[in-house]
Amino acid sequence: MHNHGDGTRRKQRFQERLEVLRESTLHQRVKQHLPTGRWTRRHWIHASLFTTIGVMVATIVPGFSNAIQPQSAVDGRATLALSLPSLSQAQLEGVAGDSWQIVRVKPGQTLGAIFEELDIPAATMHVLLEDKEAKASLTRLKPGTELAFDLPVSGELRTLRYDRDPQHRIELSVEGDKVTERVIERETTTRTVVLSGKVGRSLNRSARKAGLTAANINSLTDDIFKYDIDFNSDLAPDDRFSVVVEQTWREGELISTSPVQAATFTVDGKLHSGFRFARPGGKPEYFTAAGRPLKKSFIRMPIPYARLSSKFGARRHPVLGSMRMHKGVDYAAGTGTPIMAAGDARVQFAGWQNGYGRVVILDHGRGHTTLYGHMSRLGKIKVGQRIAQGTVIGYVGSTGMATGPHLHYEFRVNGVHRNPLSVTMPPPEPLSGAQLASYRTYTANALARIRTVENIIYADVAPAVPTTEDKPATQVAAAPAKPAKSKAKKG
The missing domain is CATH 1.10.287 (Helix Hairpins)
Known part of the structure; x- marks a missing residue:
């Protein structure tokens, strides 16, 4: 002083x-x-x-003189007293709903950590979690989830608010040990839209700008067109894409986008198309306009990041030293590299088998089987289980007669070994009968939407030429061209 x-x-x-x-x-x-x-x-x-x-x-x-402030003898910092705004009468009296604090859950953050950060007693949290529905929602918080806390001046939690789903908001009011739940209906609107754009300098950047989500972009590159388009070398800036999705809106905010319902990709003037459709009792798949599955029956190389180290045919055995028929191909890879199922199948065998070491044999139907040998360990599969193409069935190792870590892969047709690198893979089963008729009606509507939008946006561009697989039995007439103004049209 x-x-x-x-x-x-x-x-x-x-x-x-x-x-x-x-x-x-x-x-x-x-x-x-x-x-x-x-x-x-x-x-x-x-x-x-x-x-x-x-x-x-x-x-x-x-x-200048006011800028020269006396220094504190304690830490050398200047101090200045400021008057704070007075609290409103509603806040002083503790009127409900006047003191909301919004929190967005961070990665790895728990409900307990949020309560501690807001100085809310743990006992209050336990009272809330006695409600089974609230416990199911609040103990599995995802990053970005919004929670709202009504905290008056006294610091005691009055109400906790969260969204149970896009249509319902839950408010839990706390009074001592009593919790009262209020369900608020929130109106949502779902619209079918066509999002279109050109590749430009970056497909990912252009697609996000057009309104596609990361999951939508992955569907284009990994599910729909990966067998027909090399996204590393085939694309040019003027190549274009159009995608049909469903968008759900709530109070003017886009809250979700559906998986890709239909898509076209024009590369070097050629039109490629894919449509999402589910066979009766089956999962949704993507088909060409003609009704053939876009997903091939078999993956040629059921292991990522591997080098072909031994081909199919006669060779000197690396362990026995004698000339023997090599009935498959070998892929050299590090121990622990995941091995995928080459196609949809039923697990026929999983275990140890002589020189193959740990091995998995898959039955793909119609007399086609594949074998995967020398695994270090098996995946989470069991005999008789049906698995989808791409499922991890095991990991690279060097069990059995092997000189180093690699995958031994065999392809058999009715018990006869074939070269996996050259065998003609059986085509997937196309749609037929009533399924095909229903599918054609669906694709006609989707194509009409896409062509209407593209005729507006790309009025000065020559129409794309469909590939053989993209020519449906019934062609859809394109809408008359209009001046280009927008990049998305709501259907």
Whole structure:
């Protein structure tokens, strides 16, 4: 306190000296230049100049002196008392709904951590979690989930609010050990839209700009067109895409986008198309306009990031040293590299088998089987289980007769070994009968939407030429071209 008082007095004395100096300077300058008789033009100029200087000194000096603040003897920092705005009467009286605090869940953050951060007692959280539905929602929080807390001045939680699903908001009001639940209906609107754009410098950037989600983009590159388009080398800036999705909106905010319902990709003037459709009792798949599955029956290489180390045919066995028929192909890869099922199948065998070491045999139907040998360990599969193409069935190893970690892969047709690299893979089963008729009606509507939008956006571009697989039995007439104005049209 003593140091603070000394600093205040020094500041006052400094201001007084500056004021005296300013007044003295002004009086002396003006006195020296006062005329004894009638003022000339020079006298008026000098008087104006001194007046301007006086105003500037009067303005700058106080600000400069105020900038020199007394230093605290404790940490060398200046302190300044500020008056805080007074609380509203509603906040002072604790009116419900006046003190909402919004929290977005961070990655790895738990409900307990959020309560601790807001200084809400753990006992209050346990009271809320006694509600089974609330416990199911609040104990599995995803990053980005929004929680709202009504916290009055007293600091006691009044209400917790969260969204159970896009259509329902839950408010849990707390009064002691009693929790009251209120369900609020929230109106949503779902619209079918066509999102279109050109590849430009980056397909990912252009697709996101058009409105596609990361999952939609992955569907284009990994599910629909990966067998027909090499996205690393085939694309040009003027190649274009159009995608049909369903968007769900709530109170003017886009809250979700469906999987891709239909898509076209024009590459070098050729049109590729894919449509999402589910066979009766089956999962949704993507088909060409002609009704053939886009997913091939078999993957040629059921292992990522591998090098072909041994081909199919006669060779000298690396362990036995004798000439023997190599009934498959070998892919060299590091131990632990995942191995995928080459096609949809039923697990026929999974375990140890002589020189194959740990091995899995898959039955794909119609007499086709595949074998995967020398695994370090098996995947989460069991005999008799039906699995989808791409399912991880095991991991690369060197069990059995092997000189190093690799995958031994065999392809058999009715028990006869075939070269996996050259065998003609059986085509997937196309749609037929009533399924095909229903599918054609669906694709006709989807194509009509896409072509209407593309004729508006790309009016000056020549129409794409469908590939053989993209020519449906019934062609859809394109809408007349209109001037290009927008990049998305709502259906």
